[in-house]
Amino acid sequence: TQGKVITCKAAVAYEPNKPLVIEDVEVAPPQAGEVRVQILFTALCHTDAYTWSGKDPEGLFPCILGHEAAGIVESVGEGVTEVKPGDHVIPCYQAECKECKFCKSGKTNLCGKIRGATGVGVMMNDKKSRFSVRGTPIYHFMGTSTFSQYTVVHDVSVAKIDPKAPLEKVCLLGCGVPTGLGAVWNTAKVEAGSNVAIFGLGTVGLAVAEGAKSAGASRIIGIDIDNRKFERAKDFGVTEFVNPKDHDKPIQQVLVDMTDGGVDYSFECIGNVSIMRAALECCHKGWGTSVIVGVAASGQEISTRPFQLVTGRVWKGTAFGGFKSRSQVPQLVDKYMNKEIKIDEYITHNLTLEEINKAFDLLHGGDCLRCVLKV
Ligand code: NAD
Ligand code: AHE
Ligand code: ZN
Numbered sequence: 137t138q139g140k141v142i143t144c145k146a147a148v149a150y151e152p153n154k155p156l157v158i159e160d161v162e163v164a165p166p167q168a169g170e171v172r173v174q175i176l177f178t179a180l181c182h183t184d185a186y187t188w189s190g191k192d193p194e195g196l197f198p199c200i201l202g203h204e205a206a207g208i209v210e211s212v213g214e215g216v217t218e219v220k221p222g223d224h225v226i227p228c229y230q231a232e233c234k235e236c237k238f239c240k241s242g243k244t245n246l247c248g249k250i251r252g253a254t255g256v257g258v259m260m261n262d263k264k265s266r267f268s269v270r271g272t273p274i275y276h277f278m279g280t281s282t283f284s285q286y287t288v289v290h291d292v293s294v295a296k297i298d299p300k301a302p303l304e305k306v307c308l309l310g311c312g313v314p315t316g317l318g319a320v321w322n323t324a325k326v327e328a329g330s331n332v333a334i335f336g337l338g339t340v341g342l343a344v345a346e347g348a349k350s351a352g353a354s355r356i357i358g359i360d361i362d363n364r365k366f367e368r369a370k371d372f373g374v375t376e377f378v379n380p381k382d383h384d385k386p387i388q389q390v391l392v393d394m395t396d397g398g399v400d401y402s403f404e405c406i407g408n409v410s411i412m413r414a415a416l417e418c419c420h421k422g423w424g425t426s427v428i429v430g431v432a433a434s435g436q437e438i439s440t441r442p443f444q445l446v447t448g449r450v451w452k453g454t455a456f457g458g459f460k461s462r463s464q465v466p467q468l469v470d471k472y473m474n475k476e477i478k479i480d481e482y483i484t485h486n487l488t489l490e491e492i493n494k495a496f497d498l499l500h501g502g503d504c505l506r507c508v509l510k511v
Pocket of ligand 1: 359
């Protein structure tokens with residue numbers, strides 16, 4: 137298949153909110169600096185649903201969504217040295233070129249090399265897509281497009297991993313789990329003994345809980361409007377639960393009262409701007425830090441009284457938990473293999489690519505964390 141167009145199955149999103157269509161998609165060979173990957177397993181993340189909903193300013197249609205996956209390199213383009221056919225890989229929506237201003241700064245995991253192209257659904261080389269259906273180009277998504285049996289990604293966007301790792305599990309290391317763990321370990325740097333509040337107990341929020349527990353946090357307070365989230369959250373380290381619907385006071389006040397003035401760290405894992413405000417305002421005066429993890433819809437803005445910051449609260453955000461993708465995803469795989477981090481516990485459903493519309497329905501239901509699709 138090397139150097140040839142591959143025809144395979146992929147789920148195409150033609151329009152916002154219209155069911156995805158399983159199509160025979162033509163996938164062009166990788167050009168210089170590109171890698172064609174056979175995707176074996178992909179999970180769905182809330183961000184896929186967000187873009188599909190039409191609320192993502194970068195959302196382009198028709199496209200192939202998906203960014204939490206694992207697979208095997210099928211072929212590589214000219215000049216690609218770090219991976220070869222047969223290597224097991226995780227595509228990474230946050231690239232790491234190790235050469236740009238961002239990568240060399242030592243201050244961020246964001247990479248500037250290809251972000252311009254991935255934001256407009258094309259490949260860097262020729263600003264075109266490698267996907268087409270009956271001659272019509274289909275946009276890439278997040279530089280990954282994993283809802284396809286084959287995808288083409290930039291070489292700076294593939295993490296080579298231990299071939300012994302089960303791909304049907306480690307696919308989750310493409311997004312949600314590292315995001316939550318890293319929000320705690322890299323972005324907030326939670327210390328032992330801290331009080332932590334987590335808004336939203338989906339996969340990302342539960343991974344925050346897991347990270348906070350491993351960092352030695354004393355109180356880990358989970359906040360969700362769905363009571364069904366609570367029982368399971370205990371297994372991830374959540375020590376107390378609050379359902380805002382059970383209180384008349386604003387949720388920030390409830391938390392301030394519970395914690396003698398506020399929490400040391402809070403995390404917004406929903407994507408709701410009014411909750412982002414509550415998450416900042418439930419932080420302790422003088423030092424409390426709030427991390428925005430959730431992705432809010434186009435046009436939404438955050439607000440608070442500047443006095444909240446003047447009096448020492450800190451507002452931060454995180455992308456992929458601050459992890460440098462190509463360097464650190466393989467280390468996370470090793471941590472899973474050594475049983476130092478959970479993955480299996482986040483997988484509540486397993487389906488096939490053909491059943492992807494059912495998987496999106498499940499994602500919106502209360503008992504689904506991650507649904508892994510066999511591709
Ligand atoms: P999810 O839908 O599984 O979890 C969201 C949780 O929030 C659910 O349990 C839901 O019941 C709860 N919730 C909804 N409204 C609420 C409210 N008003 N108050 C309290 N709880 C509420 O989603 P997920 O996959 O865990 O992703 C969470 C968010 O993180 C999404 O916005 C996603 O786009 C974003 N995300 C960001 C990054 C990043 O790098 N920054 C990475 C992955 C996901
Ligand atoms: N296109 C969106 C961007 C949304 C966003 O912030 N994405 C996160 C990852 S979410 C993964 O589930 C991110 O890492 N952002 C940094 C980046 O470089 O995109 C919008 O709203 O414009
Ligand atoms: Zn995601």
